[in-house]
Amino acid sequence: MxxxxxxxxxxxxxxxxxxxxxxxxxxxxxxxxxxxxxxxxxxxxxxxxxxxxxxxxxxxxxxxxxxxxxxxxxxxxxxRQLPASEPASSGTRERAMAEIRQALGTGAEQDAVQVACPACGAEPGQQCVRRDGSRDPLRTFHSSRHEALSIAT
Structure with a gap:
């Protein structure tokens, strides 16, 4: 007006x-x-x-x-604030994190760290180490750790 x-x-x-x-x-x-x-x-x-x-x-x-x-x-x-959105369900969070891991190329690796490694004895959450006993962390996880994850889930 x-x-x-x-x-x-x-x-x-x-x-x-x-x-x-x-x-x-x-x-x-x-x-x-x-x-x-x-x-x-x-x-x-x-x-x-x-x-x-x-x-x-x-x-x-x-x-x-x-x-x-x-x-x-x-x-x-x-x-002016937008209203807060509802918290995401655990399923929504898991799907979103899987998409992020896939986009970053770290999905299976990050999932494998959730279980102990049968090959080197690394605890859940710890990086795998060399089999010769040195504590030099590996860039990837042992394949047996991926197998242990599939059995656990």
Whole structure:
């Protein structure tokens, strides 16, 4: 809804009170056009004028008002929160994690770490180590660990 000419005159009068400008009907028409194009509301425009003069000393122009209103609207939109979504079920989480592991190429490896390794004795959650007894971790898991996982599940 556009501002009325009387509302725009009141806006210009508020600006005049701050900066002692001389404003005629041409200013009212110009501000009316800007208000319509930028969809100002009266309350937003009044607040923008007061904010402008609380922070700055230069003559306010319609572009200043539009910028302040736009910033306030953007800020208000960003502060609105979306409602929280329901927690995912365990099945949904498992499927999502399987997709992630598959995309990363680590699915079977990560699943295998859930069981102890029959070949090297690595505990669940631990990386397999070399069979010679050195504690140098392997990059992959022993195949027997994958077999143990399939038996366990």
């Amino acid at each position: 556009s501002l009325t000419k009387d509302e725009v005159r009141r806006l210009v009068a508020v600006a005049m009170a701050y900066d002692n400008r001389n404003a005629g009907e041409a200013v009212v028409l110009a501000w009316s056009s800007a208000a319509e194009l930028a969809r100002w509301t009266y309350d937003e425009a009044i607040a923008a004028i007061h904010q402008h003069y609380a922070e700055r000393t230069d003559f306010i122009q319609p572009g200043h008002i539009t910028g302040i209103i736009r910033d306030r609207r953007r800020d208000a939109a960003m502060r």
